Structures are given as structure tokens and as C-alpha cells.
Amino acid sequence: MQMPVPRADVIAQRARLFEQLRAVLPDEAVIVDPTETRAYECDGLTAYRCPPLAAVLPATTAEVAAVLRICHAAGVPVVPRGAGTSLAGGALPTADCVILGVARMRDVLETDYANRFIRVQTGRTNLSVTGAVEADGFFYAPDPSSQLACAIAGNIAMNSGGAHCLKYGVTTNNLLGVTLVQMDGTVVEIGGPFMDAGGLDLLGVICGSEGQLGVVTEATLRILPKPEGARPVLIGFDANEVAGACVSDIIKAGILPVAIEFMDRPCIRATEAFAHAGYPDCEALLIVEVEGSDAEIDEQLGLIRQIAERHNPVEFRESQSEEEARKIWLGRKSAFGAMGQINDYICLDGTIPVSELPHVLRRIGELSKQYGLDVANVFHAGDGNMHPLILFDANKPGDLETCEAMGAEILKLCVEVGGCLTGEHGVGVEKRDLMSVQFAQADLEAQMRVKDVFDPMWLLNPAKVFPLAASEGRRG
Amino acid sequence: MRPQTEAELAEAVRGAAGPLVVRGGGTRGIGRPVAGEVLETGGLSGVTLYEPGALTLVARAGTPLAEVEAVLAAEGQRLPFEPMDHRGLLGQGGEPTLGGMVAANASGPRRVQAGACRDSLIGVRFVDGRGAVVKNGGRVMKNVTGYDLVKLMAGSWGTLGVLSEVAFKLLPAPESAATLVFDGLDSVQAVEMFAAALGSPFEVNGAAHLPDGRSVLRVEGFASSVTYRAGALGRHLARFGAPGVLDSEESAALWVSVRDVAPFHNGGGDVWRLSVKPTDAPGLVAKAGGEALYDWGGGLVWLRVAVGTDLRGALGGFQGHATLVRASADTRRALAPFQPEPAPVAALTQGLRAKFDPRGILNPGLME
Ligand SMILES: Cc1cc2nc3c(=O)[nH]c(=O)nc-3n(C[C@H](O)[C@H](O)[C@H](O)COP(=O)(O)OP(=O)(O)OC[C@H]3O[C@@H](n4cnc5c(N)ncnc54)[C@H](O)[C@@H]3O)c2cc1C
Ligand SMILES: Cc1cc2nc3c(=O)[nH]c(=O)nc-3n(C[C@H](O)[C@H](O)[C@H](O)COP(=O)(O)OP(=O)(O)OC[C@H]3O[C@@H](n4cnc5c(N)ncnc54)[C@H](O)[C@@H]3O)c2cc1C
Numbered sequence: 001m002q003m004p005v006p007r008a009d010v011i012a013q014r015a016r017l018f019e020q021l022r023a024v025l026p027d028e029a030v031i032v033d034p035t036e037t038r039a040y041e042c043d044g045l046t047a048y049r050c051p052p053l054a055a056v057l058p059a060t061t062a063e064v065a066a067v068l069r070i071c072h073a074a075g076v077p078v079v080p081r082g083a084g085t086s087l088a089g090g091a092l093p094t095a096d097c098v099i100l101g102v103a104r105m106r107d108v109l110e111t112d113y114a115n116r117f118i119r120v121q122t123g124r125t126n127l128s129v130t131g132a133v134e135a136d137g138f139f140y141a142p143d144p145s146s147q148l149a150c151a152i153a154g155n156i157a158m159n160s161g162g163a164h165c166l167k168y169g170v171t172t173n174n175l176l177g178v179t180l181v182q183m184d185g186t187v188v189e190i191g192g193p194f195m196d197a198g199g200l201d202l203l204g205v206i207c208g209s210e211g212q213l214g215v216v217t218e219a220t221l222r223i224l225p226k227p228e229g230a231r232p233v234l235i236g237f238d239a240n241e242v243a244g245a246c247v248s249d250i251i252k253a254g255i256l257p258v259a260i261e262f263m264d265r266p267c268i269r270a271t272e273a274f275a276h277a278g279y280p281d282c283e284a285l286l287i288v289e290v291e292g293s294d295a296e297i298d299e300q301l302g303l304i305r306q307i308a309e310r311h312n313p314v315e316f317r318e319s320q321s322e323e324e325a326r327k328i329w330l331g332r333k334s335a336f337g338a339m340g341q342i343n344d345y346i347c348l349d350g351t352i353p354v355s356e357l358p359h360v361l362r363r364i365g366e367l368s369k370q371y372g373l374d375v376a377n378v379f380h381a382g383d384g385n386m387h388p389l390i391l392f393d394a395n396k397p398g399d400l401e402t403c404e405a406m407g408a409e410i411l412k413l414c415v416e417v418g419g420c421l422t423g424e425h426g427v428g429v430e431k432r433d434l435m436s437v438q439f440a441q442a443d444l445e446a447q448m449r450v451k452d453v454f455d456p457m458w459l460l461n462p463a464k465v466f467p468l469a470a471s472e473g474r475r476g
Numbered sequence: 477m478r479p480q481t482e483a484e485l486a487e488a489v490r491g492a493a494g495p496l497v498v499r500g501g502g503t504r505g506i507g508r509p510v511a512g513e514v515l516e517t518g519g520l521s522g523v524t525l526y527e528p529g530a531l532t533l534v535a536r537a538g539t540p541l542a543e544v545e546a547v548l549a550a551e552g553q554r555l556p557f558e559p560m561d562h563r564g565l566l567g568q569g570g571e572p573t574l575g576g577m578v579a580a581n582a583s584g585p586r587r588v589q590a591g592a593c594r595d596s597l598i599g600v601r602f603v604d605g606r607g608a609v610v611k612n613g614g615r616v617m618k619n620v621t622g623y624d625l626v627k628l629m630a631g632s633w634g635t636l637g638v639l640s641e642v643a644f645k646l647l648p649a650p651e652s653a654a655t656l657v658f659d660g661l662d663s664v665q666a667v668e669m670f671a672a673a674l675g676s677p678f679e680v681n682g683a684a685h686l687p688d689g690r691s692v693l694r695v696e697g698f699a700s701s702v703t704y705r706a707g708a709l710g711r712h713l714a715r716f717g718a719p720g721v722l723d724s725e726e727s728a729a730l731w732v733s734v735r736d737v738a739p740f741h742n743g744g745g746d747v748w749r750l751s752v753k754p755t756d757a758p759g760l761v762a763k764a765g766g767e768a769l770y771d772w773g774g775g776l777v778w779l780r781v782a783v784g785t786d787l788r789g790a791l792g793g794f795q796g797h798a799t800l801v802r803a804s805a806d807t808r809r810a811l812a813p814f815q816p817e818p819a820p821v822a823a824l825t826q827g828l829r830a831k832f833d834p835r836g837i838l839n840p841g842l843m844e
Contacts (some may be wrong), residue, residue, distance in 0.1 A: 008813060114671040115753050115755055116674060139643070165618070192795050195751050196581060196583070198751065198798075198814060199825055200636070200828060201627045201628055202824060205623055207624065207627075208624045228677045229676050248529035249539060254552060292701065351618045353527065380618070384530070385617075404719070418615055421621045423620065425620070435621070439622060442608045
């Protein structure tokens with residue numbers, strides 16, 4: 001993977017830059033010591049690393065603006081950072097950049113139950129947003145599996161999703177407003193505790209812009225009342241195709257589960273060995289969760305059972321207690337950890353039309369044989385967001401490259417069948433060079449023009465999202 | 477001009493000598509009046525893909541909304557956001573199109589729970605002001621590949637591009653619905669009641685306070701669940717009085733009239749649409765005077781005022797936005813129909829317009 005050549009002039013001027021940064025931030029918030037900047041050398045995509053020139057940790061919107069004004073004037077690239085859990089290399093530094101981390105900005109600024117919103121600083125973690133309102137019966141719906149660690153900042157930048165977004169939507173559907181600091185230091189308020197934009201929907205394009213349009217320092221988020229109850233079932237099948245058909249039938253029947261998760265045999269076996277959740281040893285399993293009162297849950301699960309039985313499941317397991325419910329989710333929730341125990345892996349994130357599921361799984365199986373690497377599939381089946389995990393051995397020379405080549409094949413397949421490269425993890429550097437598979441030049445041009453407006457000098461996270469060749473003339 | 481294909485549409489925009497007035501069905505004449513050559517989208521019509529098992533539909537932008545609704549109804553599905561029909565309110569004829577609905581981000585009562593049109597829109601194809609065909613999003617429900625221009629196009633009133641194709645995620649139509657009717661609450665009590673209802677786990681997807689004084693709540697779903705939730709809500713809200721209950725059929729008729737702002741169809745006056753923090757709504761209405769219909773639990777206010785009233789002047793500063801929806805062309809020239817934006821936001825908006833439509837030919841001035 002290629003990154004732009006670091007700008008020698010910026011690096012040469014670094015002493016002056018550090019001095020300017022220290023003039024607007026407390027000393028401990030300006031990190032320049034190479035042993036300390038190493039902490040920021042990568043995000044969740046650990047295959048790529050590069051320490052930044054400096055990392056700064058402002059505590060207020062005004063401090064963020066001051067930092068950006070300095071970097072803007074000096075022509076220094078800035079990479080915003082939340083918790084650094086991106087799986088796409090979105091927060092990967094370059095050697096000439098300043099990492100602007102919002103980790104010290106974690107306050108709750110306002111909670112308003114009558115109007116159902118919370119306003120927070122964006123360094124706050126996803127789970128602690130729910131933590132701030134759950135005692136009063138509310139929650140923040142988007143729930144990425146990384147929710148204990150990841151920050152609202154990164155959630156907004158990546159438009160993150162989670163297991164429950166089939167019913168509640170992803171970040172963009174739960175975001176009401178942001179405070180955005182532009183690269184030149186201008187502070188803009190967009191949206192707020194009311195619905196929809198009065199003019200152009202700028203909020204809609206800021207969400208998911210991967211830190212390229214501005215630094216988001218505060219956010220107004222929609223909160224929802226907790227459901228009366230929720231209960232999962234586990235359904236096992238002897239073929240992937242059958243599980244896929246069952247998903248489609250559940251959806252057509254007018255039931256709206258909060259989550260439909262899918263695991264295939266390699267994934268089931270690996271997680272079973274790791275988490276001992278007691279999953280059946282079958283080709284494919286679904287975890288379907290529904291919400292409501294006890295009676296409502298019973299009724300929905302009754303319907304789901306009827307539908308599933310038409311597909312001859314090898315197992316239909318209802319949870320009779322909290323403990324059983326926990327066990328049903330346990331394997332799914334430890335899937336990534338389990339795979340990590342037995343192997344190195346890369347996790348793909350393409351989305352496909354649900355109807356293409358059997359075809360795509362079959363093709364992935366063929367590619368797996370062709371490339372000689374195992375693949376485990378675990379994903380959000382209700383919305384077609386796949387997470388094939390390709391297993392490789394990092395110590396074996398060439399294995400990562402083979403793995404990436406196979407990953408690219410799978411993502412191309414997703415696009416070919418009418419889907420996309422990434423459903424929730426974002427493009428970052430990881431899928432940057434595949435963008436032209438999904439988009440024509442005019443499509444990319446339209447997106448890059450948006451960045452031209454927000455960040456005319458292309459200083460914010462400039463080497464991400466767009467193929468380097470496509471953005472070349474724009475980057476300084 | 478009435479192109480029959482996307483390529484012809486691109487050709488028409490590329491070759492345009494001056495301003496174009498983009499017209500779908502011509503049912504939502506909102507915004508500053510625009511002078512120019514009419515570009516009709518009606519030739520770009522038809523559903524191109526519908527997969528009930530994947531809850532997705534793709535159609536050309538000039539497709540009549542009614543046609544799409546009929547196709548969906550046959551499979552027991554629907555657009556989640558309950559798009560309003562502006563014809564009654566604006567006193568216009570014509571046939572609403574999908575493109576016009578998207579360009580207006582038209583969203584009805586269910587918006588409070590199911591999201592706006594922009595939340596269900598998953599893909600667009602459009603022709604920008606240079607005549608280039610651009611696609612963004614796609615036909616899958618979860619997609620973060622590149623910037624989200626889908627949202628940007630929703631509610632852009634044809635000022636950034638002319639839509640040629642749109643894709644939606646859908647929801648199953650519910651088996652049953654019920655509406656609780658509370659009498660005698662004033663607007664402050666009504667908004668308080670809505671907060672209690674929308675803050676409960678009973679999945680209220682309509683909450684409106686009508687000019688005739690009724691305050692109404694809707695629940696939808698499987699029949700037994702609707703019965704249960706209507707009962708549970710009644711108990712939860714006992715301090716606001718004992719509600720009457722409307723069945724599915726009566727409920728449907730009531731919510732169409734809320735959606736289309738039926739109480740203001742006749743009897744004149746200008747009509748404004750305010751999106752505000754719900755608990756601010758009654759105070760703002762008191763300040764402005766006029767007659768109000770509250771939807772979205774108070775978050776949306778339809779306000780009828782005397783012809784020519786400068787509502788924003790009367791309200792002073794507030795969190796949210798006010799759009800002048802029904803007024804004479806003169807009034808819509810004199811008072812900005814769309815909420816003026818603070819300088820840094822306006823600069824971004826203008827910057828985007830200049831990039832997408834550098835010649836300023838797409839509905840120029842409509843949103844200013
Ligand atoms: C184990 C694991 C499980 C995961 N599960 C999921 C999942 O289920 N669903 C899902 O969607 N994702 C998942 N992810 C991916 C990741 O957690 C999300 O992308 C998350 O939103 C990143 O948040 P972060 O705060 O860590 O952001 P970072 O990694 O710090 O940054 C991500 C991007 O956001 C930008 N950014 C950061 N802060 C700001 C700011 N203040 N203003 C503007 N831009 C900013 C960065 O420049 C970068 O491009 C998972 C990751 C891991 C490691
Ligand atoms: C006497 C008189 C009185 C009037 N009174 C009023 C009044 O009270 N209130 C009022 O609002 N108007 C009024 N008008 C204006 C008139 O209604 C409009 O000129 C016209 O009917 C609206 O058609 P439309 O194409 O804009 O609507 P629609 O086709 O419904 O379109 C709605 C919006 O979406 C845009 N659009 C449609 N299709 C697309 C697409 N495919 N891609 C991108 N954008 C698209 C349109 O440009 C428009 O902005 C009046 C006009 C007259 C002559």
C-alpha cells in the first residue's frame with residue numbers, strides 16, 4: 001500500500017510548529033517525543049504503521065480551532081483521531097502529519113429526555129453515551145462491536161453501524177447535529193435538537209466523511225427508550241443457501257427483528273473452541289433477536305419458528321432465561337476474538353443484496369480454495385453486510401499479500417452483484433485503491449468536489465478514501 | 477424539455493443555454509419562484525428493480541409516487557417515511573413523482589419514529605449542472621463507501637442536480653393500527669403527553685396535536701401487539717385523561733389528514749413549516765400567533781398566519797428552521813422561503829452549489 005511522500009518542508013519546520021502548538025495547548029497535550037508518538041502509529045488496521053510528526057490532545061472546541069489554524073497556516077496535514085479502532089486505516093498517520101486526538105473531550109454537555117437527545121463531546125466512547133442515560137430507561141442505538149472502546153468521533157466519521165441497526169439504523173440516522181471545526185479554524189454548528197436540515201443536508205454528508213471535511217468536536221445524538229424486553233433465538237441449518245432463504249422469508253413475512261446475524265461452519269467451529277457457547281455443529285446458523293413485551297416476543301418468535309420449520313432447521317433454540325440469551329449471543333460476540341486466537345486475519349466489510357447471499361458465499365468458497373486461505377463468515381444477514389474473515393499467517397512471507405489480493409477479489413465480487421466495498425468500516429487506506437471498481441471518475445469527482453469546498457487545501461486526512469492517482473492534483 | 481432517458485437528460489442539461497426549472501409532477505411549488513425553461517422528468521419513469529425479500533426498490537425519478545405505492549402495497553410493503561401529498565395544501569394538480577418527493581425530502585408523521593425520506597434513501601443517480609451523470613450509494617441497505625451524497629441530494633430541491641434514479645429501503649406494512657385520541661389538552665400539555673408517550677417503550681409512530689384540540693397517538697404492528705400497546709399507553713398516560721381509540725380504518729383517514737395538513741387546505745392564509753425542539757413549540761406558536769397543527773410530537777409545527785406575515789421576524793432567534801410553504805409568489809420573493817443560514821454554513825452551501833452547478837442553471841435561487 002502506497003502513501004504520499006512526506007513533505008520535507010513540513011518536517012524541516014517542525015521545531016517552529018511544536019512551539020506554536022505549545023503556545024495554544026498545555027504542554028502535556030502536545031506529544032512530540034518519538035517514543036510517545038509511537039502510540040499513534042496505527043489504528044485497528046495494524047498491518048500499516050507510521051508515527052506522526054506530533055500528536056495533540058485538545059480539550060475544547062476552541063483549542064481544536066487554534067490547532068487547526070496553526071496547521072492550516074503552515075500547510076501541515078492533520079489526521080483526526082478518536083479511539084483509534086478503525087479497521088480501515090482511517091486514522092493512520094503520515095510522517096508529516098499532526099494527529100489531532102479528541103480523547104480528552106469526553107463530557108456530557110446536555111441530556112434532555114423530553115426531547116430525546118443527548119449532547120456530548122465526541123471523544124466520549126459509544127458505550128458510555130448509553131451509560132449516561134440507561135438508568136433513566138434510554139439508550140443510544142448504534143452499537144458497533146467495538147463500542148466499549150470506540151469514540152462517537154470515529155462513529156460519526158465512519159457512519160458506524162452495529163448488530164441492532166436493522167431496526168434502529170446506523171449513526172447517520174441517529175445523529176441530529178454536530179459542531180464542526182474546519183481546517184482553517186472556522187467553527188460551524190450544523191443541525192441541533194430538531195429534525196432535518198432547513199437548507200442543504202450538510203450533516204448527511206459530514207457523517208461518513210472519514211475525517212476529511214472537518215473535526216467534529218460535539219454531537220447531538222438521538223436517544224431512544226429501552227424496549228420492554230428482547231430475546232434471541234438460534235437457528236441451525238445444514239446449508240448456507242437455506243439459511244439465506246430463511247432470512248429472506250422472515251423479512252417478507254413482515255417481522256422486523258432488531259438483529260439477524262449469520263455464522264458459517266468455520267466460524268462456528270472456531271468460536272465454539274474458544275467461547276464454548278454450546279453452538280450446534282452445523283453448516284450455518286442464524287441468531288435472530290426480537291423485542292417487545294413477553295407476549296409480543298412470543299408471538300414474533302412463534303412466527304419465526306413457523307418460517308424456519310419450512311426450511312428444516314437442524315436446531316431451533318429459544319432462550320428461556322437471561323443466561324441462555326447471553327449464551328446465544330456469546331459465540332457471536334466472541335467471533336472476532338476467537339478467530340484472532342487461532343490465526344491472523346483480515347476482516348472484510350462488503351455489503352451485498354440479500355438475495356445474492358448463496359451465490360456470494362459459494363464464490364467465496366471457491367476463492368478460498370484458489371488462494372489456499374481459509375475464510376470464516378460472520379455477518380449482519382438482515383442487511384447483507386458481510387464480514388468474511390480471511391485467515392493468514394503474518395510470519396509467512398507473502399501471506400499478507402495473498403490475503404489482500406483475495407480480499408480485493410471478494411470485494412470486487414460484492415460490487416459485481418450490486419453491492420458495495422464497505423458497509424460500516426469505511427474506506428480509509430484499506431479500500432482506497434478499490435474505489436474505482438465501484439465508482440466511475442465522475443462519481444469520485446463529485447465526492448472530491450465536496451472536499452474542495454470544506455477543505456480547499458486538502459490538508460485534512462488527505463491520503464484516504466480516494467485513490468492517490470485520483471486525488472493527486474488536489475493534494476498539496 | 478422532456479428527456480426520455482438519462483443520457484437525454486444529461487444532454488439537455490449540458491446543452492442548456494440558461495436557467496432550467498426542474499419539474500417532476502409539478503405538485504410542490506415551494507421556494508423562490510424560478511424563471512427558466514421547464515425541464516420535465518416525467519419521461520424517466522418506471523420501477524427498475526423491486527426485491528421484497530431484501531426490502532429494496534429502485535425506480536426512475538419521474539415515476540409517479542402512486543405507481544410505486546401500488547407496487548409496494550401488492551407485496552404488503554411501503555415507504556417507511558409516509559411522504560406527504562402537497563397538492564391539497566398548495567391547491568395544485570399534477571401527479572407527485574419520486575424525484576420531487578426526494579428533492580423535497582418529503583416526510584410525514586411517521587418520521588418521528590421511522591426517519592425521514594433521506595433516511596430511507598439508499599441510492600441516487602443524477603445529472604449535475606455540468607451535465608455529468610453521477611451515481612452515489614446503491615441498492616444495499618448498509619453502505620459507507622465514499623461520501624454520502626445521497627443525503628445531500630435529498631432536500632436539495634433540484635438545485636444540485638436532476639435526479640434520474642432513486643433507491644429506497646422499505647418496511648413491511650403493518651397488519652393493524654390504532655390511534656388514541658385525547659381531548660382537552662392544551663398545546664403545552666399535549667407536548668408533555670407526547671414526551672411521555674415517545675419516551676415509553678410502546679413504539680408510538682405518530683404524535684400530533686390538531687387545531688380542533690384533539691391530541692392523537694398512533695401505534696402500528698401485528699394486531700395483538702397493537703391492542704396491547706394501545707392499552708399499555710392508555711395506562712401509562714392516565715394522568716392526561718382517558719383516551720378514545722380509533723380502529724385501523726379511522727386511524728388511516730386521520731393520519732392522511734395530519735400528513736397532508738388538511739385543516740389548512742381551505743380558508744386561505746400563508747402556511748409555514750417549523751422544525752423545532754418539541755418543548756419549544758408551544759411557546760413559539762404563542763409568540764407568533766396564528767393557528768397551529770403540531771406533528772412529530774411537537775417537533776414539526778404547521779402554522780397558518782395572515783397573508784404576508786414575516787414569521788421569522790415575529791419569532792426572533794430560535795433553534796431550528798422555518799420554511800414558507802404556501803404563499804403568493806410575491807411573498808415568496810419578499811420573504812426568504814428557506815431559513816437563512818449563519819454565514820459559515822451559508823458559505824459551505826454556496827460552495828457546494830458552485831461546484832455542482834457552476835453555471836447556476838438548476839432551479840437558480842429557489843432555496844435562497
Ligand atoms: C474489534 C472491533 C470491532 C468493530 N466492530 C465494528 C462494528 O460492529 N461496526 C462498525 O461500524 N465498526 C466496527 N469497528 C470499527 C471501528 O470501531 C469503527 O469504525 C469506529 O467508529 C471507529 O471509532 P474510533 O473512535 O476508534 O475512530 P478512529 O479509529 O480514531 O478514527 C476513525 C476515522 O474517524 C476519523 N475521526 C476520528 N475522530 C474524528 C473527529 N473528531 N472529527 C472528524 N473525524 C474524526 C479519523 O480520521 C478516521 O478516519 C470495529 C473495530 C474493532 C477493532
Ligand atoms: C398563480 C400561482 C400560484 C402559485 N402558488 C404557489 C404557492 O402558493 N406555493 C407554492 O409553493 N408554489 C406556488 N406556485 C408555484 C408553482 O406551483 C410551481 O411553479 C410548480 O407547479 C411546481 O412544480 P415543481 O416541478 O417544482 O414540483 P415537483 O415536481 O413536485 O417538484 C418538487 C421539487 O423538486 C424538484 N424536482 C422535481 N423532480 C426532480 C428531479 N428528478 N431531480 C431533482 N429535482 C427535482 C423540483 O424542481 C421542485 O423543486 C404558484 C404558481 C402560480 C402560477
